[in-house]
Amino acid sequence: MRRLAVLFDLDNTLVDRAGKLADWAAEFTTRHGLGDEERTYVLGMLAERASPSTFDAIRTRLRLSAPTPELWRSYRSEIAARVSCPAEVLGGLDELRAAGWRVGVATNGAADIQWAKLRATGIAEHVDGVVVSEEVGARKPEMRHFEMALARCGAVPGEGGWMVGDDPGTDIVGGRSAGLHTIWVANGHGRAPQAPAPDHTVPHVRAAIDILLLRTADHVGIAS
Ligand SMILES: [Mg+2]
Structure with missing residues (x-):
């Protein structure tokens, strides 16, 4: 099936x-006695992605005395402690699995910090498989990233899976290129995807889960 x-x-x-x-x-920036300009710089550096090498650059530019590994370790644990996943979303992941879905996480980033977030939020215990780009040497939108994520969930590429994400390029264009249906999560910010358009646009991830739960019957209908 x-x-x-x-x-x-x-x-x-x-x-x-x-x-x-x-x-x-x-x-x-407050802790290091720095001002607004430096705060904007740090945010800009970390906006798209963060790794130890990002902190090398920040350390040099801001003339910080702490060594890079220490800055990275602090960042990793402090961010992991701050982020959370709403209970209604964790519950939604469980509902999907109970309805027969294989549920995975496909994320770009450094393995240590992505796993710190997955564990701290509890997400790791509510999904069947995870792919972090650094671990597999393939970043979204590369097709291989999606294929490995599907495989880790026990699913098969080409069977009409779905990708849910906030990034028009890596998630929506990438997901579509990998043969997946897509749902774009606007989350109140970000650039709306142009072409290819996602199958659905939703304000937040719980709404995406609800669409998938409603579509379960369609998929089962196709399968039988
Ligand atoms: Mg994202």
Whole structure:
């Protein structure tokens, strides 16, 4: 029988990274005796992605005395402690699995911080499989990233799975290229996807889960 599969992006889809990052940057610059200009710089550096090498650059530019590994470790634990996944979303992941869906996370980033967030929020215990780009050497929108994420969930590429995410390029264009249906999560910010348009646009991830739950019967109908 055909397996229903859905992959979720992590940052700004399952967890609110952007909001928590802004709070963290304010605290970080205050702690180091820095001002608004430096806070804007730090936020800009970390907006798209964060890794130890990002902190190398920040350390040099802001002339921080703490070594890079220490800055990275603090960032990792402080961000993991700040982000959360709403109970209604964790519950929704369980509802999907109970309805027969294989549920995975497909995320770009460094393995240590992405796993710190997945564990701290509890998400790791509510999904069947996770792919973090650094672990597999393939970033979204590369097709291989999606294929490996599906495989880790016990699903098969080409069977009409779904990708849910907030990034028009990596999640929506990438998901579509990998043969997945897509749901774009606006989350009150971000650039709306142009072409290819997502199958659905929703304000937040719980609404995406509700659409998938409603479509379960369609998929089962196709399968039987
Ligand atoms: Mg995202």
